[in-house]
Amino acid sequence: MTRKLRCNAVALGVAVALVLTGCGGSDNSANTSANSKGLEKTTIKVGALPIPDPVALYIANAKGFFKEEGLTVEPVTITGGAAALPQIESGALDISQTNYVSTFLAVSKGKKIKLVADSYQAGPNTFNIMVPKDSPIKTVADLKGKTIMVNNLNNIATLAVETQLKVAGLTKADVKFAEKPFPEMGAAVNSGQADAGWITEPFITATQSGLGFRKLVDTMTGQTENLPIAGWMATEEWAQKYPKTLAAFQRAIAKAQQLASTDRKEIEKMLPTYTKIDAKTASVITLGSYPSELNENRLQKVADLMLEYGYITSPIDVKSVIAAPSAG
Template identity: 85%
Template structure:
């Protein structure tokens, strides 16, 4: 069970670079199956945000879990799950991090996407609405008519905020949602260009330390308690074309997820290596959970919430979106 640590006000110069990596793709220069234990493709490019959620990707690389499977995995920075969908479609990414809301929305629009592995599940105080320390906004109801920042429109962020608005008697249309990358939210809010932001770690801790931001509400409560947040996706075509490669990725990621779940120190040691989160910050940020396998019943909760709030026009059976589990 993931330990939950309270964030203390410490002076941290924390920023996380979200500069996109170059646009080069993984290409089709995979080694032959004869040299790779039967894998159809041994070199893959995987999209990920430089935040705690995809830490298992980097753990699997560092611990040699991918290498054991005959895989060479090159991480590539993305800005969000929705933004990564064109990249997996055009082949510049083989697999990518995604949030489940963006995935189910894309599937409802006809996108041929498969979820291939789980990644991150919410815990208390991992996704909060934050406001400046001297803000007149004291309750969620005070957000009426205000501007709220989210990292992507119509994704898990907007859905989570909307669920809290409902509890306060407000509708999604009662606030103005504006898209802004997590690293830019603090300065944007502090300068008065927005009133509040939906913020995750390490930016919760960073903005508390730098600006004195305070939590307005934990968005992962009530309907959204323990909500599945993010996973790994590929196109349906890719999953069908490279089944052995996919199975190898799934096995390595599952092994890394189990390690992350059982030993927080592994996460703390890895975060400074692929983000600009320093070791001190890594030791105090609040973390969610790292499930080692996709569970249709848990994910169905996300799709059902989306239907309730009008993100989906028709129900989705998430079992149809999940790729077959790894063999062996």
């Protein structure tokens, strides 16, 4: 009963707000008006984190790649894959950035999501376990019984750490994981709340230069070498409803990925425009790579690792999760 009441109250607020804002749905109908390219929808909202991974979205916007396709893209800052999933389901976002582990976890729980484009792949030293400068931990084996801080439990972070523990003859049962957002992690590890942290850029550079942290191990080596990290997702329903819009998005993103992977300067130029990473930091941080095609063999590796380490209980055929770009 209480939940119903709460829903009613929310619905009441919605109804009133709708009346007062003059019906929020009106801009959707404008999107579907006739356009030269025959797109089902010409204006789309795309969610992206303010980090280097989705740089192609902003490159494509700045270089006019979306415009060439007859597409207007409104980038929306999201706060994480977990929050973005309900947003693409509700229709607040058309497409969103996602990390592949989150996506496959959601798929294993029956969510109807399609991966529509690749975005970011790990490179050497893009995701490291870092320890304070005077830490007694010298090797991965020394982590036994220690606490490792990660940004999310049961996600890419713990998976990557587990692959390194395995090399050292340990399992996740030998360590403790604690959760902390990246921005707070350096300070938390430094003050002794944990013994080590799984950290990515620009925080690797920041903790090295600011706190004197040292790298214990690069977690993107061995089983996780060149691990696909992030891509773009839409709901299955959306992908079926707007195939031409999707294809246009895919072509423009692929073109921008191509540019990002061949010219680092383009990335460095773009980062200060949509993140708070300044030009100086942008020029020194370590970046992964930006593949221009969604390759199912590479992505399958992620799903297989998740199965091996018990993140999912039954295998996922990645091919079924990909909305492949249509030819032409």
